[in-house]
Amino acid sequence: MNIASARQSASGASIRISRLEKRFGAVSAVDGVDIDIAAGEFIALLGPSGSGKTTILMSVAGFEFPTSGTIHVDSEDLTYVPSNRRNLGMVFQNYTLFPHMSILDNVAFPLKMRGLRTAERHARAEAALATVRLAGYGHRRPNELSGGQQQRVALARAIVYQPRVLLMDEPLSALDKNLREDMQLEIKRLHAELGITVIFVTHDQSEALTMADRIAVLRDGKIQQIGPARQLYERPANLFTAGFIGEMNFVDVRDESVGDDVAVALPWGETWRLPATAAVEPPAAGETAVLAVRPERLQLGASSPGHVITVTLSDIVYAGAALLLIGRLPDGTEMRARIPGASQLSSLAPGDVASFTIPADAMLLYRGKRR
Amino acid sequence: MKPPTDRSLALGAYVYAVLAFIIVPLVIVIPMSFSQNDYLAFPPSGFTLKWYSEYFDSRQWRAATWLSVQVALLTALFASVIGTAATYAMIRGRSRLVTAFQILLIGPIIVPHIALAVGLYLFFQTIGLSGTIPGFVLAHTVLTLPFVVFTMAAALGKVDPNLEAAAMSCGATRFQAFRLVTLPLVLPSLASSALFAFIISFDEPVVSFFLSGVRQKTLPRRMFEDIEQNLTPVIPAIATLLIVLSILILLGAHVLRSRSVTR
Numbered sequence: 001m002n003i004a005s006a007r008q009s010a011s012g013a014s015i016r017i018s019r020l021e022k023r024f025g026a027v028s029a030v031d032g033v034d035i036d037i038a039a040g041e042f043i044a045l046l047g048p049s050g051s052g053k054t055t056i057l058m059s060v061a062g063f064e065f066p067t068s069g070t071i072h073v074d075s076e077d078l079t080y081v082p083s084n085r086r087n088l089g090m091v092f093q094n095y096t097l098f099p100h101m102s103i104l105d106n107v108a109f110p111l112k113m114r115g116l117r118t119a120e121r122h123a124r125a126e127a128a129l130a131t132v133r134l135a136g137y138g139h140r141r142p143n144e145l146s147g148g149q150q151q152r153v154a155l156a157r158a159i160v161y162q163p164r165v166l167l168m169d170e171p172l173s174a175l176d177k178n179l180r181e182d183m184q185l186e187i188k189r190l191h192a193e194l195g196i197t198v199i200f201v202t203h204d205q206s207e208a209l210t211m212a213d214r215i216a217v218l219r220d221g222k223i224q225q226i227g228p229a230r231q232l233y234e235r236p237a238n239l240f241t242a243g244f245i246g247e248m249n250f251v252d253v254r255d256e257s258v259g260d261d262v263a264v265a266l267p268w269g270e271t272w273r274l275p276a277t278a279a280v281e282p283p284a285a286g287e288t289a290v291l292a293v294r295p296e297r298l299q300l301g302a303s304s305p306g307h308v309i310t311v312t313l314s315d316i317v318y319a320g321a322a323l324l325l326i327g328r329l330p331d332g333t334e335m336r337a338r339i340p341g342a343s344q345l346s347s348l349a350p351g352d353v354a355s356f357t358i359p360a361d362a363m364l365l366y367r368g369k370r371r
Numbered sequence: 372m373k374p375p376t377d378r379s380l381a382l383g384a385y386v387y388a389v390l391a392f393i394i395v396p397l398v399i400v401i402p403m404s405f406s407q408n409d410y411l412a413f414p415p416s417g418f419t420l421k422w423y424s425e426y427f428d429s430r431q432w433r434a435a436t437w438l439s440v441q442v443a444l445l446t447a448l449f450a451s452v453i454g455t456a457a458t459y460a461m462i463r464g465r466s467r468l469v470t471a472f473q474i475l476l477i478g479p480i481i482v483p484h485i486a487l488a489v490g491l492y493l494f495f496q497t498i499g500l501s502g503t504i505p506g507f508v509l510a511h512t513v514l515t516l517p518f519v520v521f522t523m524a525a526a527l528g529k530v531d532p533n534l535e536a537a538a539m540s541c542g543a544t545r546f547q548a549f550r551l552v553t554l555p556l557v558l559p560s561l562a563s564s565a566l567f568a569f570i571i572s573f574d575e576p577v578v579s580f581f582l583s584g585v586r587q588k589t590l591p592r593r594m595f596e597d598i599e600q601n602l603t604p605v606i607p608a609i610a611t612l613l614i615v616l617s618i619l620i621l622l623g624a625h626v627l628r629s630r631s632v633t634r
Contacts, residue, residue, distance in 0.1 A: 061540060062539075062540075063536055082544075083539045083540055084539045084540070084541075084542050084543055084545075086540075087542075089540070090536075090537065092533050092537060094531065096531065096534050096536070096537035098537075098538070098551075099556065100555045109538070109541050109543075109551075110541035110542050113541055113542035113543050113547070158540075167540075
């Protein structure tokens with residue numbers, strides 16, 4: 001193990017995952033995944049369970065070997081290199097501190113494996129503990145620390161030998177909500193301080209959206225979309241991402257486009273013209289399609305420019321910053337609206353018919369049918 | 372507390388009866404070992420330590436004891452090492468042969484010892500292991516493996532496999548991960564299963580009866596011989612010593628296991 005080079009490379013490495021495939025018998029856990037990660041980038045792998053996100057991480061970590069495809073870190077092919085020779089930091093979901101060692105020995109463990117002398121091991125472990133704000137905890141045992149503290153120790157252990165890449169497998173899902181938010185900031189801060197490349201696996205979309213530079217949305221072993229949070233949220237590339245990230249209203253429509261003019265026929269008989277940019281996945285004329293609108297883009301009333309819908313309200317939920325209005329369109333499709341500033345809405349009651357305006361740029365059009 | 376019902380009284384009586392039947396023979400044996408009579412008698416008369424000194428002064432008894440100690444120590448070593456390795460493979464491995472292995476390892480508990488003894492006797496006679504220390508150790512290792520496997524399966528099952536993954540991501544080889552992380556965590560159970568293997572081997576009469584040669588006799592084999600020929604109170608004296616040894620070993624195993632729980 002080359003200690004000198006590990007010490008020098010304080011900043012992150014680039015990672016290239018090419019045509020990665022992993023089959024377990026007849027099941028494809030990962031099915032042709034390509035991801036290019038820039039040096040120092042923070043990337044989140046987001047998806048439901050069974051989407052292959054953990055298998056991808058484990059292949060990068062060296063705990064799974066792919067059926068085909070390659071993994072390069074800084075143009076070095078690591079695809080079949082054993083995990084202990086990859087020099088990557090790893091944080092697991094359930095802390096995985098060694099229960100029979102002190103906190104200091106836990107953090108110093110990677111340095112011991114690299115043959116450092118005790119004095120230097122301890123000095124560097126102390127420094128890593130200070131980085132995660134646990135200076136002075138070295139003499140304790142893992143079971144004397146809270147879950148959040150244990151995960152910070154695990155973080156210190158993962159960065160103590162200054163790896164070029166930090167891998168995290170749902171590191172916050174065992175923590176309660178407040179701790180989770182603290183840790184999100186802690187990890188962001190470390191990422192900024194160390195310049196390390198981070199791959200972060202999570203099933204929690206808000207975590208992915210707030211933390212990562214880019215997010216790869218996965219489903220059934222395939223990448224659905226990869227991009228920054230804003231792009232994923234404002235312009236989901238397909239129906240799955242549109243439904244998976246955030247809240248979304250969907251209306252089944254039929255495409256009535258002629259030439260470059262995008263138009264759709266709505267279930268209650270109206271035909272709307274849409275801006276050409278609305279067609280994320282342009283359907284063929286006459287085909288079924290889905291119109292998608294975020295609930296917070298709906299405006300109460302018919303005064304602003306855009307298309308107007310009438311909704312029969314069934315539920316009015318006070319949700320702090322915004323009021324959630326749930327109702328049905330004339331054809332029975334459910335429609336949700338989040339209206340900020342709830343004060344002027346006190347007159348609304350379930351059973352009322354309300355008009356909403358959908359601004360033209362809030363509409364997204366996809367091929368296919370609503371699930 | 373609820374008032375005792377007829378059923379709970381009957382159950383209590385039953386439990387005490389069972390305990391009495393288990394403990395009374397032990398209580399009878401201990402005073403008999405101090406008896407002045409030259410034959411086994413109860414109640415004993417007088418008090419003497421001569422049967423103990425006869426045991427410790429006899430070259431034959433000492434030789435049998437020394438052989439049993441050697442065999443038991445080696446058995447404890449082999450059974451705990453092989454049993455731990457096998458259990459680790461069964462718990463962490465992905466092989467389809469795991470079930471077959473498990474049945475083979477636990478088999479000696481189900482197969483009557485006499486059947487195993489006859490089989491080993493015929494086999495060891497042919498290959499010249501009968502009446503040798505390696506022969507005893509091999510046979511006793513087979514007998515004690517199930518106990519090691521049960522103890523270690525419980526212990527290893529409690530160790531998070533991700534701990535080893537974490538160690539490997541820190542740069543440890545697979546073997547270092549086992550030696551530095553998993554092994555220290557299961558060490559109390561390992562020691563306890565070695566103690567059990569020791570006492571089972573030390574006490575084992577059936578297989579030893581078949582495998583003992585004219586000169587190489589284990590302590591239990593020598594005791595049976597003495598019962599057939601002399602039946603002096605040396606037997607209760609040795610039995611008393613064995614009871615004390617067993618209690619000490621059980622206490623040791625208990626202390627080890629409670630240590631592993633608190634970790």
